[in-house]
Amino acid sequence: MTQGIDARLEDAQTRIASAASTEDLRAIEREFTGKDGVVASMLAAIPTLPPEERRDAGQSANRLKTAVLEAVATREAELADAALDAEREADGFDSTLPPPRLHRGTLHPVTRVTRELEDLFTSMGYRVLDGPEVELDEYNFEKLNIPADHPARDTQDTFYCDSPGSKATLLLRTHTSPVQVRAMERLEPPFRAIVPGKVFRQETTDASHEHTFHQMEGLVIDKDVSVGHLIGAMKTLLRGIFKKDIEVRLRPGYFPFVEPGFELDARCPFCEDGCSVCKQTTWIELLPCGLVHPNVLEAGGLDPEEWGGFAFGLGLSRLVMLRYGIDDVRHLLGGDMRFLSQF
Amino acid sequence: MFVSMKWLARHVDLDGITPEELADNLTLSTCEVEGLEPFAPHLSKVTVGHVLEREQHPDADKLGVCKVDVGAGEPLQIVCGAPNVGPGQRVAVATVGTVLPGDFKIKKSKIRGVESFGMICSVRELDLGDEHDGIWVLPESDGAPAPIGAPLAEALDMADWVIEIDNKSLTHRPDLWGHRGIAREVAAIFERELKPLDLSLPALGGGAPFPVAVEDAACTRYLGLAIDGARNGMAPDWMRALLLAVGQRPIDLLVDLSNFVMLDLGQPNHAFDRGALDEGGIVVRKAKAGESMTTLDGEARRLEETDLLITSGDAAVALAGIMGGEGSKVQASTGQLLLECATFDPTTVRRTSSRLALRTDSSSRFEKTLDPTLPALAAAHFARLLQELQPDVTFPLVLSDAGEWSDPATSIHVRTDVVRRDLGVDLDDAVIEGILGRLELTPTAASGGFDVAIPSARATKDLEIERDLVEEIGRIHRYGSVPEAPLVAAIEPPPFEPRRALVRALEDRLSGASGFHQVISYSFQADATVAAAKGADGAFVAARNPVAPDQARIRRDVLPSLLALLEPARRQRAEVQIYEIGKGYRPEDAGEDGAPREVHQLALALARPRPAEGARFDAGALFHLRAVVDDAIAAAGVPAPCWSADAAPAALSHPKKQLTGRWSEDGAPAGFVSDLDPEVRVAFGLSGELDSDVAVAVIDLDALLAAPPAAAAYSPLAKYPSVKVDVACEAPAELPAAELHAAIDQAAKGAAVDIELFDVFRGEALGEGRKSLAYHVTLQSVNKTLTDKDAQKFLGRLERVLEQRGAALRK
Known part of the structure; x- marks a missing residue:
């Protein structure tokens, strides 16, 4: 009988060890330990045995059951490991398959650069202001110390406008500077503000000229503001834009609404000894700026003996082009999806 | 304007100053130098020749064969057609290899069988004038003939540098429109004397003046x-x-x-x-x-x-x-x-x-x-x-x-403290005085500064106020010598700007999760675009001098700018999702100052191919776009508006398919979402192979800013599990979905926490005039775990409620 048990156990262990699936294991398990299985029938036969053999027979049956269950559990674990290993094999994996397209949206590059500058300036206490694109001559020129027939108007190539029913002299603002006086009229000094926005010039367009482009005006109104403060602020601005210290030079520039007026050149951040961006000069003309002209302060309702300040105008479109290496300004407002979807 | 260095040297000694130094210094102190070029560089390649003999060309009446000594080696044989060439002359010779203006390279040639090794030049060929009736017989300078073999530039003392100045940078300086004025600047910058120039009239006769x-x-x-x-x-x-x-x-x-x-x-x-x-x-x-x-x-x-x-x-x-x-x-x-x-x-x-x-x-x-x-x-x-x-x-x-005129010469008082304050440099009074003097602005010490005499040359629209003198001092002192100074103020964050926050929130959501591309377009709208959008009847601000005659209009609405982009965009890709946040101008609502009213708009457009027959259920572009708009508005912290089809549709909208949004029942419309009117769609090129399901939306940003903010509150998580039930409601085709939604809500007795439409079906199986809408309904209670029994009860109630509305539950 014991002999018979050992043989059965060996047979079971062999079959279990070679079982290929958990289903096979369950079948073997049922065959031995199920309701009508081998172990059950062994136990059922015990009452028919002589009393002295019953104890052994019971122990054998239990031993067989325990051994089968153990073997099944072992094999089951083996099979589970094998399945994990099989998964790790990853047959047919092609690491060079292209990923699927994500349908994501994009921000316009002008928005991206504008935001960067807004964040930089707001961190230094500047407000972000807005002004109308269709502007009054008064704000675009008169109050900026550019009276009618001033020769500076020649350099502006203004789009003058008619608006049905209006007698006002209207135009598309040629710069963001009109917001200087609007801000002085509306805000209590001292204040600092920037004004990003569209500006317009009547120009023949080509890869580097557009009739509509973006500028960002900056204005600081405070007491005892000097050229030194202006230089400091411009250097901070350039550090924020180019993420490194940039050498600058200030030279005279004529803009009727500032006095003295400057052109600020920055040492070309893209080269060491001349490149196409700086036209081989190693300087790029970046920021017209200056101390706010006393007449402009007066136009804004401020006493030039008490208040002063500086203003600057940043060519946003130009900066966007420099940032992304865009070679044709017309792409910015052209609305081509091939352009827009890159940002 | 061009400035010749040699010309400048008539007025100020330029010894020891290189052209580059001169240009740089003018740039840093006076005006913008745009270019620096040597004058006629070819003149240093052309040499002085001496004509030794001229013989008649054997084969051409009008040509001569000359022997010309150019000071190097054998005399050159040059064939020349000029009538005035003759022995003994000193002439300008372009030898083989010389390049003359017009990229004209002199080569060895054979003219009617006679070899020629160069060219004897006329004035015009050297780009020195228009004379071309013969070769240029060189003048004698100081009574001596030009030295043979010398470069022409040297022999005739014509070497010069030309500085080009940006006229714009001279707008306010009438005195700089001549060499004497520029020389005065150079003298001030380099601290040299301006050479005297006798500008007194010579002796005049006594005749009666010309009337x-x-x-x-x-x-x-x-x-x-x-x-x-x-x-x-x-x-x-x-x-x-x-x-x-x-x-x-x-x-x-x-x-x-x-x-x-x-x-x-x-x-x-x-x-x-x-x-x-x-x-x-x-x-x-x-x-x-x-x-x-x-x-x-x-x-x-x-x-x-x-x-x-x-x-x-x-x-x-x-x-x-x-x-x-x-x-x-x-x-x-x-x-x-x-x-x-x-x-x-x-x-x-x-x-x-x-x-x-x-x-x-x-x-x-x-x-x-x-x-x-x-x-x-x-x-x-x-x-x-x-x-x-x-x-x-x-x-x-x-x-x-x-004529009636008066001498504009004047005097301006400058306070030296103001100079120091404005420039941010601690300049001595003596330095200030020195700089003014160098500029021929004569300072006389007077209370706290100087009374500065402004000569007439600087007094016309140039130096008018104290600040103008601050600039004079600053630019000659050099702004590069001004120390950088930090702005000092109390550290205070700038005030919150609701409009900017709103715009950013909308942009972030639309360009982010919603997958839309941001456009910034021109404020001009082409007549064709306006007409295609059925907007030509509106009043427009218009440029008097547009870049093209059909592009004078300044837009009233942003949306047509987007519509004009759809056709080319659809050629590139199946699905186009774009938006713009921009401004429009309305002349009819002008302010007191006469400026047109400015509207700030968010405009969106979505165009995609129409779904194929039997494709999976899709709510269509219009409802998709409404979801995008609701979501973006929610991201900006405002509850979604109530949408209804009761308002008159916009001219470009499909007459039946426009949803108008409002935040309160009697409020002004805040915007709309619509299908394009078919005619407008076709006019924008979205027909034929580009036929598209096109939805558009416009939201007025001022209305959005004025809308009640949504409570920024969190909903507690449910304590009990929910039960999901799918129901299909069959209904007459004209019964609005909102009725079915209400029926489900009613049958659920407040337990329907989510009702999501997942299919709309019309087909023969339902019969004419019938439709079926299928929903995932999630039931949940705040105080117990719902069971299948509760779901069955809900379905029983729904069956009755639907019946009351002429609809039925599909089994």
Whole structure:
């Protein structure tokens, strides 16, 4: 009988060890330990045995059951490991398959650069202001110390406008500077503000000229503001834009609404000894700026003996082009999806 | 404007200053230098040759074969067709390999069988004038023939550097429109002396002045100098070379002299043939209605009553300050001249010159407001230069000097503390005084600073206020020497800007999760775009001088700008999702100041192919876009508006398919989401193979800003699990989905926490006029776990509720 048990156990262990699936294991398990299985029938036969053999027979049956269950559990674990290993094999994996397209949206590059500058300036206490694109001559020129027939108007190539029913002299603002006086009229000094926005010039367009482009005006109104403060602020601005210290030079520039007026050149951040961006000069003309002209302060309702300040105008479109290496300004407002979807 | 270094050196010693140094220093202290070029660099390659002999070409009557000594090796054989070439002459020889203007490279050649090793040049071939009736026989300088073999530039002392200055940077400096003015700057910058120049009139005769009557205040001064015995001809070589260097072609002595004086002192002037003028003299007056004249360039000009004229008798002889009349050309035989040096009103000159699109060297100077004391100096300069060349000229008449003007020379008080404060530099009073003196602005110490005498040359629209002197001091001291200073103020965050926060929130959501591309378009809208969007009836702000005649309109609405992009975009990709946040202008709602009302809009457009037959359920572009809009608005912290189809649709919307959004029942519409009207869709090219399901939306940002904010509150998580039930409701086709939604809500007795439509079906199986809408319904209780039994009860109730509405539960 014991002999018979050992043989059965060996047979079971062999079959279990070679079982290929958990289903096979369950079948073997049922065959031995199920309701009508081998172990059950062994136990059922015990009452028919002589009393002295019953104890052994019971122990054998239990031993067989325990051994089968153990073997099944072992094999089951083996099979589970094998399945994990099989998964790790990853047959047919092609690491060079292209990923699927994500349908994501994009921000316009002008928005991206504008935001960067807004964040930089707001961190230094500047407000972000807005002004109308269709502007009054008064704000675009008169109050900026550019009276009618001033020769500076020649350099502006203004789009003058008619608006049905209006007698006002209207135009598309040629710069963001009109917001200087609007801000002085509306805000209590001292204040600092920037004004990003569209500006317009009547120009023949080509890869580097557009009739509509973006500028960002900056204005600081405070007491005892000097050229030194202006230089400091411009250097901070350039550090924020180019993420490194940039050498600058200030030279005279004529803009009727500032006095003295400057052109600020920055040492070309893209080269060491001349490149196409700086036209081989190693300087790029970046920021017209200056101390706010006393007449402009007066136009804004401020006493030039008490208040002063500086203003600057940043060519946003130009900066966007420099940032992304865009070679044709017309792409910015052209609305081509091939352009827009890159940002 | 071009400035010749050699010309400048007539006024200030430039020894030891390189062209680059000069250009850099002018840039840093005075004006913008745009370019620096050597004058006629080919002149240093062309050599002086000596013609040894000329023989007749064996095969050509008009050609000569010359032997020319160029100072190196054997004399060169050169075939030359010029009639005036002859032995003994010193000539300009371009040898083989020399490149002449026009990229003309001299090569060894064979002309009618005779070899030629170079070219003997004419004036024109060297780009030094228009003379081309023969080769240029070189002049003798200081009585000595030009040295054989020397480069022409050296032999004739023509080497020069030309600085180009950006005219814009001289807008406020009428004094810098001549070499003397630039030289004054150079003298101040390099601390050198300005060379003296005798600008006093030579002795004049006592004849009665030539009659000049100034009848219009737009001429503030008219000075006429009578000159007798002048012989026209060629200007001296030194003058021709200087004129050439600054881009002025030499014409003849009198024209060249006139130009020279203008480019030297900045005062335009004009020499008339005095004999050809009417005996009544010169009258300066405005043009009469219908008057016209022909200017020197041969153009007939129709005049207006705002144009100022110089007239003689009935005829206009010059358009004041702009250009002479055709008849006023001085002929070679002219011996009697009247030199005009005048001052005109800048605005008058500017208006006429821009109306006629006639910008001249003269008009661009008068526009800058010239010094009225300058005409006398310019007349003297002309007279003295002419007298040097032709000592026998005389000035027979008393000077004519008409017009009303006053010397603009003035005085400005500058406080040295203000200079230091504005520049941010601790400058000594003595340094300030020194700089002012170098600029010929004479300072006299006066309380807290200086009273500074401003000479007339700097007093016209240039130096007017104290701050102008701060600039003078700053630019000569150099801004590069100003120490950088930090702005100091209390650290306070700038005030919250709700509009900017709103725009950013919308952009972030739309360009992020919603997958839309942001567009920024022109504020101009083409007529075709406006018409295609059925918007042509609106009132528009329009540019008077648009870049193209059909692009004058400034947009009222942002949306049409997007619509115009859809066709090209759909050619590139199946699904186009774009938006723009921008401005529109409405003339009809003008403010008190006459400016049109500005509207701030968010516009969106979504275009995609129509779904294929039997494709998976899709709510369509319109409802997709509504979801995008609701979501973006929610991201901006505002509850989604209530959408209804009760408002009149926009002109570009499908007449039945527009949802109008409001935040309160009686509120003004805040925007809409719609399908495009089919005609509009087709007009924008979305038909045929590009036929698209197109939805558009417009949200008014001001309405959005005024909308009630959504509570920024969190909903507690449910304690009990939910049960999901799918229901399909069959209903008459015309029954709105909202009724079915309400029925489900009612049947759920408040337990429906989510009702999501997942299918809409119309088909034969349902019968004519029927539809089926299928929903995922999530039931959840706040106080117990719902079971299948609760779901069954819900379905029982739903069946009854649907029946009451003429609908049924599909099993």
